[in-house]
Amino acid sequence: MASQIGGESDRGGSRRVQRSQGFAEEVVNILRADIMSLRIPPDTRISIDHLARELGVSQTPIREALSMLEAMGLVTKRHYVGYCSAPQLNRKQVDELYEMRLLLEPYAARRTAQRMTPELAQTLRTLSDAMEPRDELESYDRFAQLDAELHDAIAAGSGNDIIQESLARLHSHFHIFRARSHSEVTREAYGEHVTLVNALTSGNADGAEQAMREHIQKSYDRLLPFATA
Amino acid sequence: MASQIGGESDRGGSRRVQRSQGFAEEVVNILRADIMSLRIPPDTRISIDHLARELGVSQTPIREALSMLEAMGLVTKRHYVGYCSAPQLNRKQVDELYEMRLLLEPYAARRTAQRMTPELAQTLRTLSDAMEPRDELESYDRFAQLDAELHDAIAAGSGNDIIQESLARLHSHFHIFRARSHSEVTREAYGEHVTLVNALTSGNADGAEQAMREHIQKSYDRLLPFATA
DNA sequence: ATCTAAAATATCATATAGGAAATATGACGC
DNA sequence: GCGTCATATTTCCTATATGATATTTTAGAT
Numbered sequence: 001m002a003s004q005i006g007g008e009s010d011r012g013g014s015r016r017v018q019r020s021q022g023f024a025e026e027v028v029n030i031l032r033a034d035i036m037s038l039r040i041p042p043d044t045r046i047s048i049d050h051l052a053r054e055l056g057v058s059q060t061p062i063r064e065a066l067s068m069l070e071a072m073g074l075v076t077k078r079h080y081v082g083y084c085s086a087p088q089l090n091r092k093q094v095d096e097l098y099e100m101r102l103l104l105e106p107y108a109a110r111r112t113a114q115r116m117t118p119e120l121a122q123t124l125r126t127l128s129d130a131m132e133p134r135d136e137l138e139s140y141d142r143f144a145q146l147d148a149e150l151h152d153a154i155a156a157g158s159g160n161d162i163i164q165e166s167l168a169r170l171h172s173h174f175h176i177f178r179a180r181s182h183s184e185v186t187r188e189a190y191g192e193h194v195t196l197v198n199a200l201t202s203g204n205a206d207g208a209e210q211a212m213r214e215h216i217q218k219s220y221d222r223l224l225p226f227a228t229a
Numbered sequence: 230m231a232s233q234i235g236g237e238s239d240r241g242g243s244r245r246v247q248r249s250q251g252f253a254e255e256v257v258n259i260l261r262a263d264i265m266s267l268r269i270p271p272d273t274r275i276s277i278d279h280l281a282r283e284l285g286v287s288q289t290p291i292r293e294a295l296s297m298l299e300a301m302g303l304v305t306k307r308h309y310v311g312y313c314s315a316p317q318l319n320r321k322q323v324d325e326l327y328e329m330r331l332l333l334e335p336y337a338a339r340r341t342a343q344r345m346t347p348e349l350a351q352t353l354r355t356l357s358d359a360m361e362p363r364d365e366l367e368s369y370d371r372f373a374q375l376d377a378e379l380h381d382a383i384a385a386g387s388g389n390d391i392i393q394e395s396l397a398r399l400h401s402h403f404h405i406f407r408a409r410s411h412s413e414v415t416r417e418a419y420g421e422h423v424t425l426v427n428a429l430t431s432g433n434a435d436g437a438e439q440a441m442r443e444h445i446q447k448s449y450d451r452l453l454p455f456a457t458a
Numbered sequence: 459a460t461c462t463a464a465a466a467t468a469t470c471a472t473a474t475a476g477g478a479a480a481t482a483t484g485a486c487g488c
Numbered sequence: 489g490c491g492t493c494a495t496a497t498t499t500c501c502t503a504t505a506t507g508a509t510a511t512t513t514t515a516g517a518t
Contacts, residue, residue: 021308022471024296048500058473060289063501064296067253071300079250080479080500096391103332103392162325163332166395173391251501277470287503292471309470309509 023061028068030055035074035085036175037141043087046075073173089177091227097174098220102213104163105151109196109212112157113205120157121201127153128197133187143186144178150193154200154212177223185222192218252290257297259284264303264314265404266370272316275304302402318406320456326403327449331442333392334380338425338441341386342434349386350430356382357426362416372415373407379422383429383441406452414451421447 034040046066052059066083069075075083089097112120127150131143148171155164192215199207263269275295281288295312298304304312318326341349356379360372377400384393421444428436 024471047498049498059500060292060472060474063289063293067293067296068300071297081481082500093391096389099389100333100392100395103336104329107332160325160328162322162399163329166329166398169395170391253501276468278468288470289502289504310511311470 023057024064024068027051027055027057027061027065031065031069032072032074032172035069036172038176040085042085042176044085046083046085048082072169074176086173086176089173094177094220094223094227097170098216100170101167101216104167105155105216106209106213108155108158108160108163108167109200110205110209111159112154113200113203113208115157115159116201116203120153123153124150124197124200128190128193131186131190131193133183133190143189144175147189147193148175150197154196157200177226188222189215189219252286253293253297256280256284256286256290256294260294260298261301261303261401264298265401267405269314271314271405273314275312275314277311301398303405315402315405318402323406323449323452323456326399327445329399330396330445333396334384334445335438335442337384337387337389337392337396338429339434339438340388341383342429342432342437344386344388345430345432349382352382353379353426353429357419357422360415360419360422362412362419372418373404376418376422377404379426383425386429406455417451418444418448 031040031046040046048059048062048066052062055062066075066077070077070083074086076086077083127146131146131150151171152164152168155167158164192211196208196211196215199211260269260275269275277288277291277295281291284291295304295306299306299312303315305315306312356375360375360379380400381393381397384396387393421440425437425440425444428440
């Protein structure tokens with residue numbers, strides 16, 4: 001078994017949930033952030049009552065939150081055993097993920113280019129600029145966050161909410177796999193993003209579709225060496 | 230307010246849950262079946278404690294089940310108000326759904342044709358044959374069920390589990406929209422399915438992809454007259 | 459008669475308690 | 489020393505109780 005999450009040791013008992021809408025939703029946000037940031041490593045037990053004590057709420061909202069995360073595929077459940085964060089993606093799953101991204105994202109980029117507005121162009125440029133690798137010490141977490149926002153903005157720009165939502169779901173699964181990557185990776189990706197955003201903001205549908213396709217393929221090539229199984 | 234689900238009147242108090250894995254999972258299956266079969270109409274209140282009394286379990290597993298269904302998008306939740314079955318899909322959502330199907334399913338059909346096995350060919354033929362409109366009185370529910378199984382079998386045949394799962398999710402949303410349809414619709418769809426299965430089982434990748442594309446487009450044309458908003 | 463406002467009710471949200479299963483611990487025999 | 493079995497503990501699963509909020513009903517005034 002891997003390490004245990006939910007014990008009294010981590011987080012020093014600080015971070016309490018604050019009632020915004022409901023406890024369950026807040027717990028979902030906390031756990032999703034913890035899982036996607038790898039603060040909770042993959043395939044790690046998540047104890048209900050430890051978590052309840054740590055967050056200072058009862059077990060009921062915790063169970064609701066874990067049920068939702070289970071439906072999202074971010075945690076798994078075994079009867080009378082408990083919840084686990086989702087395991088690492090294996091090689092086959094990474095292949096499948098990129099196969100699907102290649103079907104959806106280039107098309108979304110094409111549609112977004114066709115529907116481009118000045119406001120969206122500004123948003124894309126801002127995101128792309130923020131990813132410029134000016135500081136070598138910049139964390140990969142930040143890069144991953146901005147990368148996710150950029151791809152989500154492009155998906156949203158396509159006007160198809162269902163595709164956008166599906167891609168967001170894929171991305172959350174994908175996060176579990178990502179490696180803490182090196183500066184050359186972010187530098188390469190930056191250049192591809194610039195090419196992509198240029199095609200998008202100029203309304204070049206063919207160019208945007210092609211740039212997205214190449215970007216995803218190169219992203220796959222960069223990622224593959226880190227594949228475990 | 231629309232009608233109320235969960236009262237003591239419907240189902241005559243028969244159908245009790247039987248412990249197989251956990252109550253929550255069983256409740257999810259019951260509610261999903263009820264929603265997809267339109268036994269629970271769209272946009273209908275789902276009361277927690279009524280449901281708990283009806284199924285003979287406490288509120289906790291009910292809440293877990295509803296949380297999962299909410300994450301799946303089959304029910305919506307408002308704080309301190311309760312759960313509702315998802316509303317009808319509007320015109321835009323139907324368009325988006327078919328736009329995405331056209332991206333995934335023809336490709337899946339192509340891959341499935343390339344990977345065809347005798348066992349899968351037999352399965353597809355069996356499903357296709359079962360949908361032959363021999364009996365005019367046959368229920369549309371049964372047709373929809375077989376149609377879902379056929380498309381799922383093709384998606385599974387592609388070898389890409391993530392695409393298969395995504396399509397299954399789309400399909401469950403789609404069920405909410407479907408109209409109780411007429412015999413000519415099932416007859417048309419049957420012919421298209423035969424063409425599709427023939428291309429698939431003969432390993433004709435181009436033909437399968439094209440047949441799937443045309444089938445989905447025609448399915449869209451058949452469905453559109455029923456779009457509400 | 460209609461509209462407003464306050465009380466009553468129904469339902470949700472959370473907390474707590476007890477029973478059931480699985481896992482961890484330790485003793486015993488080989 | 490190693491494997492097996494019984495016990496103890498942990499953790500989960502379900503049920504029930506309490507408090508909070510929205511909705512409905514009802515009483516009163518205009």
